Every structure is written in structure tokens, then in C-alpha cells.
Amino acid sequence: MTGRQTGSGPRGAGRVALIGGGFVADLYMRSLARHPDITVLAVHDHDPARLGTFAAHWGLRGVARLDDLLAQLAPGDVVVNLTNPRAHYAINRACLEAGHHVYSEKPLAMELAQARALHDLAAARGLMLVSAPCSVLGEAAQLLLGAVRRGVAGVPRLVYAELDDGFIPAAPYGKWQSESGAPWPHADEFAVGCTLEHAGYYLAWLIAMFGRVERVVAASAEVLPDKPGATGTPDFSVAALFFESGPVARLTCSIAAPHDHRLRVIGDKGVLQVREAWNNAAPVRFHRRFVLRRRLIEDPFGRRLRARAPSHPKVGRWGAAAMNFALGPAEMLAALAQGRACRLTNDMALHLTEVTLAIQNAGRDSGAQVIESTCDPMEAAAWA
Structure with missing residues (x-):
């Protein structure tokens, strides 16, 4: 755990409860340590051994039954769902039915009909249903969003976004452990697939920048059928x-x-580029386009864009990521405390899920799919 860093990110005091004490939960706890105004009430996990280990490591109160945890929460508390993706729908529904705001790891559900049902239930109950990833609230994403809004690169025409993670089956993933000793859940990761697990990182940025995706043309395939625990789930899209x-x-x-984790926004005047999706403090650069000796050139070094004021608490690198995973719950609590709309909306959560599932389920026979949900773009943070 690290010390407090000042900044102008979400600061609404409040309380959260965690469901799930596995690998990613440690990343959330490292991030929540940077938000001293947020109290972690308790944690629940269906595995007693994992619950005991995680709770002891972080000094939390473990609750063995989900119903008992939900019964202890008050209006205005936020439940953070960090369970296996296949459990997301059931857990999210139970939390909403109990009357609690929910921050869910991605996706909201494994099926679009289930995600829509959750969205409708949250609307009927007047509750927030927010989906990870929250890196869209991070410094790099907001600087990029602000630059797009100001027309730094001119009119955006095309975006190239890459979330290629290397040849993971050859990596020593069996040795990867979180701070409390939880192993990287490779069986779940391979079974769920990299699209459902990772596409949301840049999809959230793109939806924040440009709003609704009206059509998706996609293809997906399993190109590594010999990887451990292969299930036919796409590992490329x-x-x-x-x-x-x-x-x-x-x-x-x-x-x-x-x-390769680059994102490039290609405009009339040049290219805005971020090289690291999983680093909140990744440099954002503008590569101006110009003519030199009859050749069209983009500045190879680029001009770095910087925040106008302190942004948000930063978290040091752990494994592949240097992300503050608590920015989403913190934004929800701040919105509740200040009586305003949350910047991460219920519509965004559904839209993100629908687009991701359209890509995941495209298969080898690619085709166009019309997206039915909608989402408004996001305004950049004042410091961006």
C-alpha cells in the first residue's frame, strides 16, 4: 500500500463493499489505499479459504454469505463486483434487487439480454450500474479526450487501437501472483477470452470521445487452440x-x-498518440503533419500534452498495469455526495457491453451488426 497523493480527482467520502477476493481484488485494494476518504466495509467471497487469506492480508472483515453482506449496507454505499465474469449477471442482479449501486468488473453480463435486463432494473430502481474499466477517467485518457475536444489534431477521421498482449501461452503465467498470493486465473482468462477481458479498455475511451457506435464489422477466432484449457473461445479479434x-x-x-497497446487518433492536422493503455500517466503526444522537401511527414517525436492542474491519485506499476482501479467507485461516491450525475453512466455500461459482445461473438464469418443501445460522449475533466 502506498501513501496519499493529492489531486483533483473524485473525492466524495463514502463506503464500498467488495465481492470477490481474487487476483484483481488486490489491484483494487492497492488503488483504494490512494483514496483515504473511501472506507472498505467488508469483503465477501464464496471460497472460504480465499476469503480468509484476502481479508487477513488487507485487514478487512470477511463475510461468508452474500445476503449477509448486502443486508449490512446502507443507501449510498457502492458494491464492487470483482467476481468471475460468468458470475457477473447473478451478482449484479442480487445487488440491484437489494437496492444498492453497483460497480461491476467487465462485462456486465455474458449475454446481451442479461445486460439489458440489468440496465432496465437499475433504471427502475433509480440505481447506478457502472461498468469497468475506469481507465477512461485516468489522466492519459482525459488528456486525449480534451485534445480531441479542442481539435488539436483537427477533425478526427480514423482511430487505430491495439490491445495485443504478446504470446501469453508461452509466458510464465503460472508464477504470476497478486499481493495476497492469489494466482493469475489463467483458466478463466482463456475461457472468457481477451476480447471480453480487454477490449473495454480502449472501447471506453472511444465511446467517451465519440459517443454511440452505430455499427460493428468484426471477426474473431481462436488462433491458439493448443493453449492450456482451450475452449474454443476467441483469442484474437x-x-x-x-x-x-x-x-x-x-x-x-x-x-x-x-x-502493442497504442491508440492513435488520426486527424486532418496530425496524429494524437498514447502508447500504454494500462498506464494512467502514459504520455499523450501530438505528432504534427507537415511537408518537408515534397514529402509528407509526421513529427517523429511529437509534442507532449500535459494536464493543466493535478489530476488524480496515481498508483505504481504492479505487473502489467499502472492504473488506479478505484477511480470508478470514487467517481460514483463523489456523484452521490455531490448530488450530480455520474460521469460513468448506466447507458455507457450497457453500450460498452453490447459492442464488446458483438466483437467477441463475430466468429470467422465477419458481418455488420447494428448496435441498438446508445451513449452520449463524455466531457473532458477540467484539468485535461
Whole structure:
């Protein structure tokens, strides 16, 4: 755990409860330590051994039964669902039915009909249903969003977004452990697939920048059928995303191609680029386009864009990520405390899930799919 860092990110005091004490829960606890105004009330996990280990490591109160945990919460508390993706729908529904706001790890549910049902239930109960990832609230994403809004690169025409993680089956993933000793859940990761697990990181940024995706043309495939625990789930996908506001984006996900986490917004004046999706403090650069000796050139170094004021608490790198996983719950609590709308909306959670599932389920026979849900773009943070 690290010390407090000042900043102008969400600061609404409040309380959260965690459901799930596995690998990612440690990343959330490291991040929550940077938000001293947020109290972690308790944690529940269906595995007694894991619950005991996680609770003891972080000094939390473990609750063995989900119903008991939910019964102890008050209006205004936020439940953070960190369970296996296949359990998301049931857990999210139970929390909403108990009258609690929910921050869910991605996706909201494994089936679109279930995600829509959750969205409708939250609306009927007047509750927030927010989906990870919250890196869209991070410094890099907000700086990029602000630059797009100001037209730094001119009119955005095309976006290339890469979420290729390297040849993961050859990595020593059996040795990867979280701080409390939880192993990286490789069986779940391979069974759920890299698209459902990772596409949301840049999809959230793109939806925040451009709003609704009206059409998806995608293909997905399992190119590594010999990986441990292979289930036929796609481990590669590529999608063309057609935004209602005009731009087109290409998004790739894989656990086979060499590591590449770049996002490039290509405009009339040049290119805005971020190289690291999983680093809140990743540099955002503008590569101006110009003509030199009859050649069209983009500045190879680029001008770095910087925040106008302190942004949010930062978290040091752990494994592949340097992300503050608590920015989402913190934003929800701040919105509740200040009586305003949450920047991460219920509509965004549903739209993100629908687009991700469209890519995941495209299969080898790619085709166009019309997206029915909608989402408004996000305004950049004042410091961006």
C-alpha cells in the first residue's frame, strides 16, 4: 500500500463493499489505499479459504454469505463486483434487487439480454450500474479526450487501437501472483477470452470521445487452440467501429501478437498518440503533419500534452498495469455526495457491453451488426 497523493480527482467520502477476493481484488485494494476518504466495509467471497487469506492480508472483515453482506449496507454505499465474469449477471442482479449501486468488473453480463435486463432494473430502481474499466477517467485518457475536444489534431477521421498482449501461452503465467498470493486465473482468462477481458479498455475511451457506435464489422477466432484449457473461445479479434458522430476506429485484441497497446487518433492536422493503455500517466503526444522537401511527414517525436492542474491519485506499476482501479467507485461516491450525475453512466455500461459482445461473438464469418443501445460522449475533466 502506498501513501496519499493529492489531486483533483473524485473525492466524495463514502463506503464500498467488495465481492470477490481474487487476483484483481488486490489491484483494487492497492488503488483504494490512494483514496483515504473511501472506507472498505467488508469483503465477501464464496471460497472460504480465499476469503480468509484476502481479508487477513488487507485487514478487512470477511463475510461468508452474500445476503449477509448486502443486508449490512446502507443507501449510498457502492458494491464492487470483482467476481468471475460468468458470475457477473447473478451478482449484479442480487445487488440491484437489494437496492444498492453497483460497480461491476467487465462485462456486465455474458449475454446481451442479461445486460439489458440489468440496465432496465437499475433504471427502475433509480440505481447506478457502472461498468469497468475506469481507465477512461485516468489522466492519459482525459488528456486525449480534451485534445480531441479542442481539435488539436483537427477533425478526427480514423482511430487505430491495439490491445495485443504478446504470446501469453508461452509466458510464465503460472508464477504470476497478486499481493495476497492469489494466482493469475489463467483458466478463466482463456475461457472468457481477451476480447471480453480487454477490449473495454480502449472501447471506453472511444465511446467517451465519440459517443454511440452505430455499427460493428468484426471477426474473431481462436488462433491458439493448443493453449492450456482451450475452449474454443476467441483469442484474437479485429473490429471496425462506425461511430454515429463520424469517425471510424479499428480495434484489435489478441494474446498472440507482439505486445502493442497504442491508440492513435488520426486527424486532418496530425496524429494524437498514447502508447500504454494500462498506464494512467502514459504520455499523450501530438505528432504534427507537415511537408518537408515534397514529402509528407509526421513529427517523429511529437509534442507532449500535459494536464493543466493535478489530476488524480496515481498508483505504481504492479505487473502489467499502472492504473488506479478505484477511480470508478470514487467517481460514483463523489456523484452521490455531490448530488450530480455520474460521469460513468448506466447507458455507457450497457453500450460498452453490447459492442464488446458483438466483437467477441463475430466468429470467422465477419458481418455488420447494428448496435441498438446508445451513449452520449463524455466531457473532458477540467484539468485535461
